[in-house]
Amino acid sequence: MTSVADHRARLVALLDGALAAARAETETIAPAAALADDPTALVGRVLGESVRAAGDLPPFDNAQMDGWAVRAADLADATPEHPVRLEVTAEIPAGETGRPLAAGQAAPIMTGAPVPAGADAIVPVEDGLPARFLAPGERIALPAPVPAGTYVRRRGGDLPTGALVLPEGHPLDAGEWAAIAAAGHAAVRVRRRPRVLVVSTGRELAAGPAGIPDADLVALAVALTGAGCAVRSLQQPHDDPERLAAALDARVTALAPDLVVTAGGISAGAHEVVRQALEPRGLDVGVIAMQPGGPQGAGPVRLGGRDVAVIALPGNPVSVLVSLEVLVLSALRAVWTGAPEPAPRLVPLAEGVVSPAGREQYRRIRLRDTPTGPIAVPVGGPGSHLIAAYPRADALARIPAERTAVAAGEPVEIRSIHGLHPDRPEWRAG
Ligand SMILES: Nc1nc2c(c(=O)[nH]1)N[C@H]1C(S)=C(S)[C@@H](COP(=O)(O)OP(=O)(O)OC[C@H]3O[C@@H](n4cnc5c(N)ncnc54)[C@H](O)[C@@H]3O)O[C@H]1N2
Ligand code: MOO
Numbered sequence: 001m002t003s004v005a006d007h008r009a010r011l012v013a014l015l016d017g018a019l020a021a022a023r024a025e026t027e028t029i030a031p032a033a034a035l036a037d038d039p040t041a042l043v044g045r046v047l048g049e050s051v052r053a054a055g056d057l058p059p060f061d062n063a064q065m066d067g068w069a070v071r072a073a074d075l076a077d078a079t080p081e082h083p084v085r086l087e088v089t090a091e092i093p094a095g096e097t098g099r100p101l102a103a104g105q106a107a108p109i110m111t112g113a114p115v116p117a118g119a120d121a122i123v124p125v126e127d128g129l130p131a132r133f134l135a136p137g138e139r140i141a142l143p144a145p146v147p148a149g150t151y152v153r154r155r156g157g158d159l160p161t162g163a164l165v166l167p168e169g170h171p172l173d174a175g176e177w178a179a180i181a182a183a184g185h186a187a188v189r190v191r192r193r194p195r196v197l198v199v200s201t202g203r204e205l206a207a208g209p210a211g212i213p214d215a216d217l218v219a220l221a222v223a224l225t226g227a228g229c230a231v232r233s234l235q236q237p238h239d240d241p242e243r244l245a246a247a248l249d250a251r252v253t254a255l256a257p258d259l260v261v262t263a264g265g266i267s268a269g270a271h272e273v274v275r276q277a278l279e280p281r282g283l284d285v286g287v288i289a290m291q292p293g294g295p296q297g298a299g300p301v302r303l304g305g306r307d308v309a310v311i312a313l314p315g316n317p318v319s320v321l322v323s324l325e326v327l328v329l330s331a332l333r334a335v336w337t338g339a340p341e342p343a344p345r346l347v348p349l350a351e352g353v354v355s356p357a358g359r360e361q362y363r364r365i366r367l368r369d370t371p372t373g374p375i376a377v378p379v380g381g382p383g384s385h386l387i388a389a390y391p392r393a394d395a396l397a398r399i400p401a402e403r404t405a406v407a408a409g410e411p412v413e414i415r416s417i418h419g420l421h422p423d424r425p426e427w428r429a430g
Contacts, residue, residue: 044228054184264315
């Protein structure tokens with residue numbers, strides 16, 4: 001049986017080809033325009049070029065404190081008993097260039113304002129006598145010497161002109177956008193978002209006494225949108241393979257997706273609509289050594305007259321979510337941003353669990369702090385239909401394939417879920 005690691009490697013290879021076009025097709029994005037129109041355009045993007053500092057960062061020597069711009073030499077002999085008195089000149093607010101400072105003068109200067117020519121140190125306003133700003137022409141007494149350079153933020157001290165801010169392929173979060181803006185770029189090239197078509201399937205999704213709500217389509221759409229994809233969705237509430245194939249041909253022709261992700265219809269039943277529709281067109285369906293998420297399909301599939309990468313997930317909602325975390329999003333991150341898998345963290349289980357032989361099991365757990373360190377408390381049972389407990393979990397615990405039981409207190413590998421809200425408050429039903 002295919003291992004989880006081997007199936008993930010296979011998805012990495014599939015996505016590497018599938019996302020090559022999106023990687024090559026960059027588009028220019030200007031944060032100011034996006035902020036005025038739709039700030040979500042900036043979220044989940046990946047750099048399509050390497051970005052270097054357009055100028056020195058900071059662009060000029062500037063004050064680190066609200067205070068007095070001085071010549072350090074003027075204060076060489078200052079003591080509390082014999083403070084040096086300096087003539088106050090015009091104030092320098094941030095955003096303005098002050099006049100050059102002569103010997104014997106002190107300019108009121110605000111944090112971030114350019115240090116005036118002639119000055120080489122800043123004395124915080126609270127260190128003056130009095131500890132407040134004075135008007136031009138008055139005299140401020142300063143009771144201590146300061147080394148030249150005190151509270152001066154040097155031009156280029158963060159990054160010099162031309163230095164690398166971020167490499168091509170880097171994912172852009174709040175800190176990255178801030179660094180790009182600060183480094184003097186009003187616009188940068190980003191990769192086109194991968195276009196992903198998500199599809200839910202099965203007659204049970206149609207209204208009726210044996211019908212159920214569709215939980216998978218929204219899960220797939222939100223997870224992949226959160227990962228930076230441009231997602232479109234398609235519900236197929238039937239078990240007719242020809243109808244599914246025709247619907248996929250039409251949508252693939254219309255949307256030109258880089259990737260199609262389906263849920264349901266791939267196991268051993270008499271009506272496995274995804275398997276029946278797509279196996280003849282190239283989808284490779286099998287069972288991997290994972291629970292939940294055993295049935296899996298992948299491969300290039302002939303749709304709309306061309307080969308399209310398809311990942312087919314089993315239909316149980318927890319199987320979809322665990323498959324997303326362990327396989328799809330993990331492989332997508334690796335291909336799209338080069339992000340390595342987070343190093344596994346070992347946490348003892350709060351209670352013993354059993355696991356099917358030969359299957360890597362992923363249990364939903366909640367991390368709880370105890371005086372002796374964190375413990376992993378299983379949330380809900382192992383069944384892949386138990387979706388209601390999923391939002392109460394904050395991580396997945398991996399039970400290795402060779403284990404059929406893990407005792408309370410034994411350490412297990414933990415991976416976080418809910419990437420956007422890792423610190424969500426704990427919540428209980430009732
Ligand atoms: N004889 C066997 N039966 C099953 C096997 C097996 O190996 N041999 N594997 C089981 C496992 S494990 C899983 S997981 C499921 C996977 O089945 P499918 O991928 O074919 O998915 P479906 O049969 O279509 O659905 C499974 C389950 O999930 C519900 N479902 C489907 N779509 C949705 C949706 N959009 N929203 C909410 N719930 C959905 C569906 O009603 C079923 O209950 O097969 C086992 N059987
Ligand atoms: O492998 Mo299935 O996903 O347990 O229900």
